Each structure stands twice: as C-alpha cells, then as structure tokens.
Amino acid sequence: MTTPNLDNSFDYIIVGGGTAGSTVASRLSEDAHVRVLVVEAGPDHSDDPLVLTPGLMAGQYGRKEYDWNFSSIPQPTLDNRQVNQARGRQLGGSSALNFLVMLYPSRANIDAWGKLGNAGWSYDMLAPYFSKASTVHTPSESARQITGLDRYHDQTLSSNGPLQISFGDGYTATMNGAWMETFSKLGLEMTTDPRSGKAIGAFQNPATIDPSTKTRSFAATAYLGPVVRERSNLVVLTEAVVKRILTEKEEGAVVAKAVVIQTKDGEKTISARLEVILAAGAFQSPQILELSGIGGRNLLESHGIPVVVDNPNVGENLQDHPIVCQSFEVNNAVPSGDVLRDANVLNTLMEMYNTSAGAGPLGQSTISAAYVPLSDNSGPVSAEAKKKLLDTCLQQSNPQFDLLRSILEEPDEPAVEYLLFPSQVSISDKPKSMAEIIIPAEPENYTTLMTVLNHPFSRGSVHITSPDVNVKPVWDPKYNSHPLDIEILARGVQFVEKIVSTEPFKSAVLKLGGKRHPNIVANDLEQAKKIVRQRQISMFHVAGSCAMLPKNQGGVVNQRLVVYGTSNIRVVDASIFPIQPLGNIQSTVYAVAEKAAELIKDDRRN
Template identity: 50%
Template structure:
C-alpha cells in the first residue's frame, strides 16, 4: 500500500523546501519532499564560501547536463550544472543576492499574468530573507555604501550579509564607475538600480557559512516536525494521474529509491513540481503533458497536448576577460599555491575567517553600453530597429509581443541590460570553456583580476525535451544561445565597455600592460569582440522559463496561480515558471515566488474548507 500525504513536493531545492516548510507550519498538514540528491548541508565543500567553484565540477552535488552543439558559439557543448542535493542550487550557486527591477517584474503582468508585479512580489522578498547591514569597516573600504537602506532588511530565514574579503580592487571598482558617471544612487532592493554597488551574499553573518534553502527552511527544528517527511536519494519517475470532469488530477507520484525499489506515494490535495527548469518539463512530458507529436513518438500517452512545455527557455550568458595586475595589488590567484591554500583552509576551519570566508566580488548594473560608454537613445533605437523591425529572424505573434516588451525595457537608461562583475582572480585561461568550472579552475602564470559581463535580457529562446521514456536518460537541452543576433551584438558591445572600464582610472592603475591579457585582443573592433563572445561565453546557470506562467494561447504552461493548464491540482514552483528572465542572479526571485506559492496553496486549501494559516 502506498503512503499518503496531503501534499507531495517533487524536489527538495531552493523552492521545494520553502513550500514544505510553510505548509507544515500547520500540524494538521502532512507533506513529503522527494529529493534525488543526498543531504550534504554540512559538507565543507558546499558550506565554505571560498570553495564555491569546486562544487560546480563535483558530480556528487550537481546534475551535469550538457547542451547540444551551439552553432553560434563555435559549436561548443555547454554545461548546465544544477544542484542535486537537499537544498538544490541554493547549496551550489555563487551565493549572490541580487534583486530584480521594478520594470522587469511589472512586465510579467503586462505579458498576461494578472496579479503579478513588483509590488505584488516585494513583500515576499522581505519574507524569505534577513539582510545584515555592512560593517563600518566595509562601508569605509567601499566608499560609504550610502545607498544602503536598513528598512528593507526583512525578517526571513535566509541570511544575507556582506563578507570582509573586499580590497582595493573593489574600492577602485566603485571609483571607476563614478568616473564613468555610473555611481549607484538607490538601494537595488527598491527595484531601481543603475551603477556599481556591493551586493550582499547568502552567507550567515558571524560564522561565514553558506545560508541555503537547506539550512534556512530545513533546520533541525523543522526536520523534527512529525507532519514533514523528506526522502533523499529518491527519484520521481512520473506523476500519477486520473481524469475527472475534463481535468487531469494528480493523484501522486511513482518513485525509485537508491536501492532500486519502486513505490507509489499518494497526494490527497496537490502535487507540487519543484524539480527545476530542466527536470520539471521532463517530468511533465513523461507524465503525458506536452507536445503531442513528441510524446506519441516515444509511446507516451498524451493527457494534455501543450507544445509550450519545455519551450521558451531563457538564460543569462556570461562573457569574461582577465587582466594581469601589477605587483602589490591583491589577487585570489595566490590561493592556487598549495601551501597558501592549506593555510587558508585551516584558518577557515578553525575560525570561519580568512580568504575562504567570502567571495570578494563587486557588481554593476549598466544600460546598453559599448566602447564609447552608455549608448544614446538614438543609438539604442537604431540597434533595435535593425534587428527587431524586419531585419532579424522571423517571429511568431507571441514572440513579437514579448520582444516589444523587452525592447521597451532596454530602450531606457533605467533598465540594466548588463550585469558586470569584478572578480579578484584569473578567469578562463581554457581556450574553449564549456562551463563556469573552466573559468575558475584554470589560471595564468601571474596574478590577474577578471571582469564578467552577464546578458540580463536575452532574446534567444531554447528548449528542454524528453529523449526517452526512461527518467534516468537526460533530456535533450538545446539553449539556442545567440541564435537571435541581438544577443551576440549586445554581448560584443560589453567587451568594448570592459575595455573602457580597464582604461579608466583608478581601475587601469592596477592593470600591468607588460603582461598578456586574455583574450589578448581588445574590444575596440565589434567583429573581433563577437569572436571573443563566440569563444569565451558560458552559461551562468540561470536557466528559466520552460514551463512559463502565461495564458496558454500566449505560450504558457501555468496559470497565474502556478497550476498547470488543464489540471486541477498540479502546481509548478521553480524557475521554470518565470515568464521573462529577471535581471541578475535569480535565486532571490525563486525564493520570493516560492513564498508566494505557499500562500496560494494555503488559500486554495482554505477555499476548500480546510483552514491553513497564511503567515
């Protein structure tokens, strides 16, 4: 006989643990979380901030998905490493706490999602997190951080803090952007931010360990709840369903444990899919929800014919460059020496201090810019006219509507087109990188600093689809990177803007012109810059949108309460629901959406006559 729960949550990652923790605040509600990975919350490789790069390369912690050949990126197969542990990608990511813009989230509503805007989500950004203010010493190092507002701190379980690994590199970053006319004026959490700023990180204040969904929403106290069960190293193979009154009803899931035993788990109320942007559409398709032709070709019974499942994938691409630093300037490359790394490791293990206690990066949000600086309104209009007014690829009516909204965002100087990051070490010495791991594990024979540029609002759209009826066979992931020429054009211009950064004091004072930079070509020529992008661009692991929240006729899979179209009780709560990629690192948005989804579920339960408190 199968075990029965009120709610079955598929995926114990960033969003799944949020939903489970909130629902089980009511002792009368039974929830099971099913996670394919193991519980690695206390593994030093994951909880130590300075070891983050290694987690991306360790198959104990991640799903190592590989793309099809990407024609516009020199035919490279790019990796997409998503978290396969309790806590999901919140336990393997770069820990950056970045927040979306007001106009960005308001666009979700304009796309056709009633009740979704910046103001609708703002309370949930404060609900999931508690921000700890920067110390006076950090403020002095980084120019005061006068834009930081303590009234936006929040009171949630995920801890956001500022580490103490900042140096003159970070200080010069802020001074250089001030020289470029891009000094931050407002707290980015207000939804309006242009310029250089210091992001906080998901790091516990005081003991400098990673704060994740696993540490915040599955504490020892929560784990003791008798109404919450968490199954690790257990794979969901399909969603079990029935059809009632013309709707598909999720009745539970079929699972396989690490010993190969297959059982069924029953859901009395709902099944919540929180398996991520790649695994969630795979499970929907394996369960009969997707494109009819694809499913019938694999012998899968079609329950709901919706060709939008697995489509419309978006991602932040990142191009990097590195520059040799003069003697006397700090670089993390020194930690590549075994003796220095061992000393830093021992220092962190005993005191939770030292070089491994933080990341030491700083960021900047910048509108469309190139070697000449921020582009004029006329130049931006000309660029979009060239590629979106008949000069680019043929577009469907849905794409035309969507791209019009993105254009409206990017034509202003108030929406960042690019996120720039300064990194205190080498980046991508490997000639043809396919993953972030290649960026952080290779290095030059001399100390370097690096600059990364992330494309905030891509126009290219990819896909994820099943290739077999066997859940253990990875789905086919084709991100279609840079297939829309605007993405390549905008990224190439970032190469030129990086050239402007490193030739502006005081940043340029750190760069040693006598040593080789990588790539050794500059971004002064646009065609050369495009070749740099084609050869050095990788994914930031911010994939989203494969089960978009939109009306079905507009390319959607989910309604505005995250219920799968054509079902009565199958909900999706992860980054696959995102209709338009938010700027910056997406984990904060996923947390906020998960908190709101938990309230949706509580409201639905209350409407059915069963009280479940909303907090």
C-alpha cells in the same frame, strides 16, 4: 539512509528539494493539519564543508553527489562550443553550489510578468516576499568605507527571514574600491539601493553567507533546518528520484493522484491527496511533465508515452543569462583567488578558516557588481543609436519582445550587468564541469570582468530524449539565435575596454602590459563579437521552460502556477518565469516560492 515510512498518503508531494522546493515545503508544513513530502534526487549535504565553506564551492562541480553537471548541445553561434551548466543535485539544489551572489530584479522586470496576462503578479505584489525570505545584515564599517555602501544602502529595507545575507569584510580598496571609483568617474555611481527596484551604477552586492558562522546560507539550512525537520507532518526523502506523476481524468480535468519514485530500496508509488508540486528546476520540471504525458504530442508519442495533456509549450521558452568572461592579469599586490592553486596556500587558509571562526578569504565573497544601460566603448549609447539598433534587430513583434524593448528604451534600466570576479576563467570547447572553468589554469594571477546580458531575446528548449528518467533531457539554449543578443553583448564587451582603461582600475588593479584572455582588444564591434563567440558561457540562470503565460502565448502554467489541463499539478521554480529578470535570479526564486506557498494555502482554504 533508511527510507522513512511512506505508506500513508500525503496532502502535498513536492518533487525537488532545491531552492524553491525547500522553501515551499517549509511554509506548507507550518500548517500542522497537512502532511508534506519532499522528494529530492540528491543527498543531504547540510553539514558538508564543501557546501558550507563559501570558498570551497569548486570542489562540488562535476561530482554526481553534488552536481547534475549538464552540458548543452554544440552552439553554432559560439564557435560550436558546448556550454556547461552546474545544477545542484542535493538538498537545497543550486543554492548549495552557486556563487552566493544575492541580486534583485527591477520593478519593470516583474511588472512585465503581470502585463503578459498574469493577474496578481507585479513588483509591488512580489516585493514583500523578498523580505519574507531573508535577513539582510547591516554592513560593517570597513565594508561601508571601501565600497561606498553608505551612499545607497537603505537600512529601512531590512527584514527578518530565514535566509542569512551579509556583506563581508574581505573587500579591498585596490580591487573593490577601485571598481566603485572607476564607475563613478564613468558617470555610473550608484545612488539607490538595488533592492528598491530601480538601480544604475556600481555597487557591492551582498552574499548568502551567515555572518555569525561565515558559512553558506542556503535553502536546506535556511528553510529545512533541524527545527523544521522535527515537524511530524514533514518528511524529507533524499536520494530518491521521481519517475513520473500518475494521473486520472475527472470532470474534464487531469488530476494527479500519486508519484512513482525510485529509491535504493526499489520502486514505490506514493499517493497525493491534494497536489503534486514540481520544483525540480528549469531542466527537470519539464522533463517530469513530459515523462508523465504532459507535453507535445509528437514528442511524447515518439517515446511511447501516452498523451495526457497535449501542450507543446512544455520545455520551450527557455532563457538564460549569457555571460562573457574576459580575464586580465593583475598587479602583484592585488588579491586574486588564483593563489589558491598553491596547495600550501589553500591549506593555510583552510586552517585559518577552521580554527579562527571562519576568518580569512574562504569565508568571504568579494565579487562586486554594476548595472549599466546599453553602452559601448564610448559609454552609454544615445537614445537615437539605441532606437536604430532595436529597429534593425526587432523585425518581429510579440508581447514578450515588446515589453523587453520598452524596458531597454528606458535610460535608467540596465541592459547589462557587470561582475568583478577575483580569479581567472578558462574556457574550452567541451568543458567537463564548471571546475574546469574556474580552477586556475594559467600561472599568472588574474581578475575577470564578466559581461552579463540582462534581457536575452533568444529562446531555447529542453526536452526528453528517452522515457527513462535517468537519461538527462537535452538542453539547447540557442544562444544568440536572436540577433539583438550578440549586438548588446558585443557593445558590452566594448565597454569593458572603457573600464580597464579608466583610472584607478587601470593602474591600481591591472598589471602594466599584463596578459589578457582572450588576447583580443575590442577596438571595433567585430572584434567584440569574436570575444563573445570565444568567451560566452552560461551564468546558471536557466528559466522559463514551464512559463507562466496564457496558453496561446506559450504558457504551461496559469497565474496560480497550476499546469494547464490539470487541476492539481503546480510548478514552483525558475521554469515559470515568463521573462528573465535582470541580475542573479536566486532572490527571485525564493520570492516566487514564498508567494507560491501562500497561493497554495489560499487554494486549500477556499
């Protein structure tokens, strides 16, 4: 790659060309009067089959040209295991290597952001940006019949944004249909579109797949496609690392003046006339702030970094959706992704995909989902039992916990998300990458039921351990450090026993007397907690480490996403989430980035 001409200054320098950074860059460069630079550490894989082919995502994990491949420090509450975290190290960021699932938050989740002191943030104010970001294609007749989409899919919620979202044709009655029917028998039939901000029950989630090509639609292709890249006022610089932001003090505020970058051609300083926008993700946006002297004084001074803004909130308030994975052996007739362990099968399917316009399972996502209130092996728990649990575990009050409690107390707000993942999951004490977790290790064929905690109370951290940008920050998620998290997860694991013992899932999907991993039946709460400790990993939804909160409540950015103590450094990515929304978060990242682009444009006009 030839480094473009960077001699002239830019109005906006965007640090990170991931999900949020690509979105903001595309929207800001719509204005021909401003000059925009995107600096992305990884390469551009917009034409790479491993990225574009939905079924080949495992080929990216653990490879430095695709994946940052973070690992946590050992987690005491998880039998001292380390947890792996795939993070996109390429243009498009994690939208290039995620599992393509497109889910949406609830109204209560986003309204809570505003209630924490963020004027201008509510569900109604953010909702238009979900639509602006994407085009949701009409599901096919087979998809509607098998998964019951006609009961709840609201075609009036259609939109016309750059991200392409679709429902595939790879669903089967034996797997996806049985999932829907089983939840209906459990009293959890979906009746409202999950995009509406209120949903309980099983449903077929769409995926970020372009139905015309059967390829992954992600930030790099959707927002930084060939037409956008031809804009003369936009420069996209890949394989370049931002080392720090250079600032000066003006009229009592810190002003970003430039960024220092490292490319293969050497180090260079690039000036920013208006703003520096951090979009490096929940791990690396706080890292860049700390390397630039914005963070806790004690930490910065311990690494010899001059303190520009003393704010120990940087890198704190980190949240993640924990996910507990239980794998069950399936009937011989049930389609399982585990068959891809056979190289002959994989080669045949790749040939089908490449020669038949994306036909076959490699161009599909067949994961199904469900939103469920707090439940155990008897089903949804009573209001009295829920209150008792919350009273026991929530001894301390704070604004975040009070709002989360009010959400959990609602009978039609999901405490847990379930995913039906059509392959086995293997978990070790120190996985080398996500590939080790999802590539089949057992000879049998499995499906995995995944229990996701929608509203974690535990708060972790991410901080630098060196003034060198090439040394990864240390990630400590502190999973289950708040006692309520494992209590809800364990009850959710108990509810899995209810699912797998209910027809038609029990007989249509699972093999009679088949194996399970772990080989533990969650007959009681202690057994369920043992499963959590053995089988909990990350769902790759890290957020909150540069929280949009009042500074005295742990905030790093204000409601316009400007870093406290500065006049022109903004953060736009999942790190600004004050509270983790339910479900997979990529839809919320896109919406936040769309809204942020308008905030930035408004501030320039004003």
